[in-house]
Amino acid sequence: MDRRIEKSKQAIMDAFTKLMLEKDFEKITINEIAELANVNRGTIYSHYVDIFDLLNQCIENHLNKLFENCQPRGNDNNISGKDSLCKTFKYLEQNAFFYSKMLMSKSITAFRNRLHALMVKSIEEQIDMSGINKDVNKEIMVQYFASATIGVVEWWITNSMPYSAEFMAEQLLSLMERYQNVRST
Template identity: 90%
Template sequence: MDRRIEKSRQAIMDAFTKLMLEKDFEKITINEIAELANVNRGTVYSHYVDIFDLLNQCIENHLNKLFENCQPRGNDSSISGKDALCKTFNYLEQNAFFYSKMLMSKSITAFRNRLHALMVKSVEEQLDMNGITTDGNREIMVQYFASATIGVIEWWITNSMPYSSEYMAEQLLSLMERYQNVTAPLTRS
């Protein structure tokens, strides 16, 4: 992609993100985005269909970065579950303003839905990578872990991160391990 196009897209995305931190999504206009990004309205529309398209691409961009920064690459099983969770909480802490705004906004359900889909994918990959199988319904187990993890992340961010990212990773991992030990539905293949 042409550098100028990429630079314009990034400026628009940055301006939009900055405005999202300052005000509710419904009150942001394309004119404000263009002005802050130092581009004209037409440039915004040449990259995004409308403000909802910009929102969706912004969400996708942030969640892809979260996933890329926090997941092991390929068959790299040297990263433990705790390390992956620590990386996740560290990334969330570094980008707390964005994730806080997204999680606390009642009108932006697209973010929560995409986060949930990403978490489901992550849980499934962790189960596959670690060779974990279940005697019960795998789909229900994946949904349970994904929803519980999102709930813990949401609580942590919306309560101003009262514990360190390392502590949160340890606690979440401990809860997951206890679930396995208490219910015993998981066994190594």
């Protein structure tokens, strides 16, 4: 992609994100985004259909970065569940303003839905349905863990992250392991 196009798109995305941290999505205008990004309205419309398309691409961009940051890289396939969770919480901590706004905004259900879909995909790839899990419906189990995890993340972020990323990763992993112990008794 042309560097100028990439630079314009990044400026638009940054301006949009900055405005979302300052005000509700419904109150943001294309003119405000253009002014803050130092581009004209036409430039925005050349990259995005409308403000909803910009929102969707912004969400997609942030969730892709979250997913990329929290997955093993290259030869790092032996990353533990705790390490993966810890990386996830640290990334969320570093980008707390954006994720807080997205999770607390009642009008932006698209974010929560995409986060849930991403979580479901990740859990489906990692969940072991043998042993004590063989009698549990995989779809229900995946939905349970995805919803519970998102609920914990949402609580942590909206309550100003009262515990460290490491502590949250340990606690969430402990809860998942506890489920395994409860199921085996």
